[in-house]
Amino acid sequence: MLYLMIMKDYIQIFEDFLKKEINYNAPANLYEPVKYILDSGGKRLRPLIVLYVSDLFTSNTSNATPAAAALEIFHNFTLAHDDIMDNSSMRRGKKTINSKWDNNTGILSGDVMLIISYEILNKYDDSKYVLLSKKLTETSRLVCEGQQNDMDFSLVKEVLEEDYFNMIENKTAVLIGCCYMFGGIVSDLNTKDINILYEVGKNLGIAFQLEDDLLDSFGDEAKFGKKIGGDIIEQKKTLLFIFTQAKLNGNQRVEFENIFFSDEIQEAVKINSIKTYYESSGAVDYLKNKVQEYSINAEKLINQMQIDTNKKLELIKFSEKLLNREI
Amino acid sequence: MLYLMIMKDYIQIFEDFLKKEINYNAPANLYEPVKYILDSGGKRLRPLIVLYVSDLFTSNTSNATPAAAALEIFHNFTLAHDDIMDNSSMRRGKKTINSKWDNNTGILSGDVMLIISYEILNKYDDSKYVLLSKKLTETSRLVCEGQQNDMDFSLVKEVLEEDYFNMIENKTAVLIGCCYMFGGIVSDLNTKDINILYEVGKNLGIAFQLEDDLLDSFGDEAKFGKKIGGDIIEQKKTLLFIFTQAKLNGNQRVEFENIFFSDEIQEAVKINSIKTYYESSGAVDYLKNKVQEYSINAEKLINQMQIDTNKKLELIKFSEKLLNREI
Numbered sequence: 231m232l233y234l235m236i237m238k239d240y241i242q243i244f245e246d247f248l249k250k251e252i253n254y255n256a257p258a259n260l261y262e263p264v265k266y267i268l269d270s271g272g273k274r275l276r277p278l279i280v281l282y283v284s285d286l287f288t289s290n291t292s293n294a295t296p297a298a299a300a301l302e303i304f305h306n307f308t309l310a311h312d313d314i315m316d317n318s319s320m321r322r323g324k325k326t327i328n329s330k331w332d333n334n335t336g337i338l339s340g341d342v343m344l345i346i347s348y349e350i351l352n353k354y355d356d357s358k359y360v361l362l363s364k365k366l367t368e369t370s371r372l373v374c375e376g377q378q379n380d381m382d383f384s385l386v387k388e389v390l391e392e393d394y395f396n397m398i399e400n401k402t403a404v405l406i407g408c409c410y411m412f413g414g415i416v417s418d419l420n421t422k423d424i425n426i427l428y429e430v431g432k433n434l435g436i437a438f439q440l441e442d443d444l445l446d447s448f449g450d451e452a453k454f455g456k457k458i459g460g461d462i463i464e465q466k467k468t469l470l471f472i473f474t475q476a477k478l479n480g481n482q483r484v485e486f487e488n489i490f491f492s493d494e495i496q497e498a499v500k501i502n503s504i505k506t507y508y509e510s511s512g513a514v515d516y517l518k519n520k521v522q523e524y525s526i527n528a529e530k531l532i533n534q535m536q537i538d539t540n541k542k543l544e545l546i547k548f549s550e551k552l553l554n555r556e557i
Numbered sequence: 558m559l560y561l562m563i564m565k566d567y568i569q570i571f572e573d574f575l576k577k578e579i580n581y582n583a584p585a586n587l588y589e590p591v592k593y594i595l596d597s598g599g600k601r602l603r604p605l606i607v608l609y610v611s612d613l614f615t616s617n618t619s620n621a622t623p624a625a626a627a628l629e630i631f632h633n634f635t636l637a638h639d640d641i642m643d644n645s646s647m648r649r650g651k652k653t654i655n656s657k658w659d660n661n662t663g664i665l666s667g668d669v670m671l672i673i674s675y676e677i678l679n680k681y682d683d684s685k686y687v688l689l690s691k692k693l694t695e696t697s698r699l700v701c702e703g704q705q706n707d708m709d710f711s712l713v714k715e716v717l718e719e720d721y722f723n724m725i726e727n728k729t730a731v732l733i734g735c736c737y738m739f740g741g742i743v744s745d746l747n748t749k750d751i752n753i754l755y756e757v758g759k760n761l762g763i764a765f766q767l768e769d770d771l772l773d774s775f776g777d778e779a780k781f782g783k784k785i786g787g788d789i790i791e792q793k794k795t796l797l798f799i800f801t802q803a804k805l806n807g808n809q810r811v812e813f814e815n816i817f818f819s820d821e822i823q824e825a826v827k828i829n830s831i832k833t834y835y836e837s838s839g840a841v842d843y844l845k846n847k848v849q850e851y852s853i854n855a856e857k858l859i860n861q862m863q864i865d866t867n868k869k870l871e872l873i874k875f876s877e878k879l880l881n882r883e884i
Contacts, residue, residue, distance in 0.1 A: 260705035311668060315661040334642040334708065337664055341638060342701040344671060348694045356687045363690055367675045374669040378587035381661065 237557050240281040240291065241274050244302070247295040251350065252303075263327045263339035264346075267306050270322045276409045277302045278557065283413020283427065286544055287537070296353040297362060297412040304347040304366065305405065308373055310340035315381065344370070354416075361415050365428075369408045376401025387487070388475065389467045395436065403435025410434075423535045430531045434549050437524035440517050441553060443468040447505055448514065453555070459501035465491060469520070474511040525553055564884050567608040567618065568601050571629070574622040578677065579630075590654045590666035591673075594633050597649045603736045604629045605884065610740020610754070613871055614864070623680040624689060624739040631674040631693065632732065635700055637667035642708065671697070681743075688742050692755075696735045703728025714814070715802065716794045722763065730762025737761075750862045757858045761876050764851035767844050768880060770795040774832055775841065780882070786828035792818060796847070801838040852880055 252268055254261040277298030284294030310327050312318075314336045319329035328336035351362045379397040383389050410431030414424040445454045446461045447470060461468050471490065478486050489495060489503050508514055532545050551557045579595055581588040604625030611621030637654050639645075641663045646656035655663040678689045706724040710716050737758030741751040772781045773788045774797060788795055798817065805813050813834050816827060835841055859872050878884045 257702055257705040257709060259709055260702060311664055314664060333660070337638055337641060338701055338705055338708075341668075341671065342698060344668065345694055345697045345701065348675070348690070349698065352691055352694070356683060359687055359691075360683050363675070364679055364686075367672055367679070370672045371669060371676065374665055374672065375584055375587060378584040378665055381665075382584060382586055 237278060237282075240278050240285075243291055243295060244274060244277045244281060244298055248299055248302070251296075251299060252346070259331075259335065260339060260342060263310075263331055263335050264343055266330070267310055267327055267339070267343075268303065270324050272322050273557075274302065275552070275557070276305050276405065279406070279409035279431070279552070280413045280416070282548055283410055283545075284417050286541055286548075287414070287417035287419060293416045294413060296350045297416050298409075300347040300350045300362070300366065301405065301409055301412060303343050303350065304370065307340045307343035307347065308377070310336050310343065312377065314340075315377070358415060361424075362412060365408060365411060365415075369404050372400040372404045376404075383467045384465075386467075387491075389472050391469065391472050391476070394467070394469055394472055398436055398439040399432065402439045403432045406435030406438065407431035420536065423537065426531050426535050430528045430545075430549070433524045433528040433531065434553065437521045437528070437553055440469060440521050440524070441555075443470055444514065444517050444521075445555075447501075447508060459497070459505075462490070462501050462504045463497055469517055470508045470513045473513040473516050474507050477511040477513070478507075521553070525550070564605060567605050567612075570618055570622065571601060571604045571608060571625055575626055575629070578623075578626060579673070586658075586662065587666060587669060590637075590658055590662050591670055593657070594637060594654055594666070594670075595630065597651050599649055600884075601629065602879070602884070603632050603732065606733070606736035606758070606879070607740045607743070609875055610737055610872075611744050613868060613875075614741070614744035614746060620743045621740060623677045624743050625736075627674040627677045627689070627693065628732065628736055628739060630670050630677065631697065634667045634670035634674065635704070637663050637670065639704065641667075642704070685742060688751075689739060692735055692738060692742075696731050699727040699731045703731075710794045711792075713794075714818075716799050718796065718799050718803070721794070721796055721799050725763055725766040726759065729766045730759045733762030733765065734758035747863065750864065753858050753862050757855045757872075757876070760851045760855040760858065761880065764848045764855070764880055767796060767848050767851070768882075770797055771841065771844050771848075772882075774828075774835060786824070786832075789817070789828050789831045790824055796844055797835045797840045800840040800843050801834050804838045804840070805834075848880070852877070 248268060252261075252265060254264070277295075280298035280301060281291045281294050284297075285291050309321065313321060313326040314328045314333050317328075318326050320326060324330075326336070327339060347366065348363055351359055351366070354362060376397050376399070379393065380401055383394075383397065407428040408431065411424055411428040414427040419427070443461065446456070446468075447459060449458060451458050461470075474486065475483065486504075486507050489500060489507075492500070495503075528549055529546050532542050532549070535542065537545075548557075575595060579588075579592060581591070604622075607625035607628060608618045608621050611624075612618050636648065640648060640653040641655045641660050644655075645653050647653060651657075653663070654666060674693065675690055678686055678693065681689060703724050703726070706720065707728055710721075710724065734755040735758065738751055738755040741754040746754070770788065773783070773795075774786060776785060778785050788797075801813065802810065813831075816822060816830050816834075819827070822830075855876055856873050859869050859876070862869065875884075
């Protein structure tokens with residue numbers, strides 16, 4: 231459709247807005263790290279969703295740029311703080327804030343990014359401001375809870391599948407839900423459709439995270455952009471691990487856990503061995519089916535919206551591309 | 558006046574609200590530290606101001622409790638993060654979050670407190686929500702800037718008086734301004750009076766911080782509640798230091814700086830020596846005059862408000878008590 235720009239145009243619009251908007255200069259030690267992380271790119275998936283949805287429904291993106299920026303800046307706040315908590319030194323091929331500066335700088339510049347994400351919403355009229363900022367608050371709290379759940383998982387040997395889904399819903403999916411919803415809010419969609427968009431995004435967010443887990447172990451390194459097997463080396467209790475562990479009994483389970491939790495086995499050997507378990511347990515197929523399930527949920531939800539059929543089709547196509555990493 | 562409750566009643570109202578409101582339970586590792594710090598008391602100065610102002614103008618505090626809680630929770634967010642940045646292990650006679658748990662716990666529970674301070678404002682109707690949350694955002698960003706300025710001061714040997722006033726305005730005074738203003742907003746005062754209340758609080762906040770600096774070196778240990786001379790031992794560049802340093806020339810200045818920046822002189826000797834400098838330089842009198850000046854500013858501002866004369870007098874009396882640590 232003609233009014234739909236190609237993705238790199240959305241990103242350009244977003245980058246221009248961000249550059250103009252984030253023009254704080256003093257104190258330099260506070261704002262330099264903010265500019266640094268916001269300038270370090272990434273896929274810009276979240277603003278892209280907001281801009282796309284707005285463009286689809288209103289053939290306009292300028293109403294959507296502040297909402298898009300709020301969520302991208304919020305996302306970068308979580309990265310700045312997560313990188314401290316995970317003691318990460320690299321992100322997007324560049325040093326993390328805590329590594330380039332120090333933890334204190336990461337804390338305070340993260341804090342101010344959370345605040346700026348609210349501030350940017352000031353650009354809307356009162357009724358939109360109320361909707362957007364309240365949803366940002368709700369989402370933010372869930373994201374914190376998800377991050378805590380994720381950290382808690384590292385302290386135990388076993389995680390329930392239900393708890394895992396709850397964790398990824400909070401840590402990742404609600405923010406994707408928020409992106410779809412913000413696109414709907416700035417487009418003046420009705421409340422029912424706005425709420426459906428949130429659920430659409432949440433379902434896609436879960437599917438996206440499960441795919442991410444799959445790609446982390448079975449993806450193509452060049453395409454995935456990260457070293458394959460990272461989750462295994464970090465002993466992350468993803469659904470691949472949880473499903474496999476629950477399937478195994480007796481000695482088999484002990485053996486699997488011994489390999490997974492060992493710090494002595496050579497990395498490549500460990501990755502291959504655990505991947506074999508993930509495949510033979512049926513975990514890989516299970517995840518693929520789950521991805522399919524959540525993706526179909528999203529499609530069903532889109533079909534419930536009170537919008538033109540062609541817009542439904544466009545939205546489904548966009549969401550599929552998102553999942554297939556074609557965006 | 559009859560409708561004005563005594564201070565401990567305000568605090569009781571506030572504590573009851575907080576206990577009812579902060580009832581999050583899971584994940585425990587996220588919310589236990591939140592409850593712990595919010596339960597650790599402190600003077601509750603900020604909520605007390607909001608409740609008092611509301612009671613003064615509307616003979617009602619229930620409209621004010623969420624706004625009061627938002628600012629107290631916000632304040633505790635700053636404490637949780639500052640304690641990490643300052644590597645502090647004790648606060649209010651109890652272990653800090655970073656000391657009782659760890660830095661990661663302090664970061665994430667601080668984050669969620671900032672978010673909860675917005676969430677609590679959801680209790681207001683849209684027009685009040687917009688006013689309160691936008692002012693919270695504006696204030697929060699300034700507080701972050703003030704914290705950065707304060708940290709930056711520790712890296713240099715000399716600070717300009719102007720920069721010091723800017724720092725305490727941002728780090729401390731704007732939040733006190735916010736407390737007065739929130740009291741006015743929930744009381745439906747007119748915009749002009751609401752804005753004056755903000756300036757009243759800002760002036761009092763600056764006076765309060767300067768008094769705090771005085772008390773830290775010259776206060777009565779039992780009444781002040783902290784060890785006297787803490788700022789000197791931490792080599793804090795307060796206005797006492799800045800004024801004294803600027804007054805001294807040549808050898809005298811070198812001697813003063815040698816003592817101040819030495820890590821080898823016995824604590825008690827150092828404190829007494831630096832206090833002598835602060836007195837003889839005229840810094841103590843200078844600060845006392847400044848306190849007076851900002852306090853008079855606040856009084857003048859109150860007199861500009863479009864409110865009954867008796868309310869002006871009450872507000873001035875309350876603000877004086879606040880400054881005199883009688884509240």
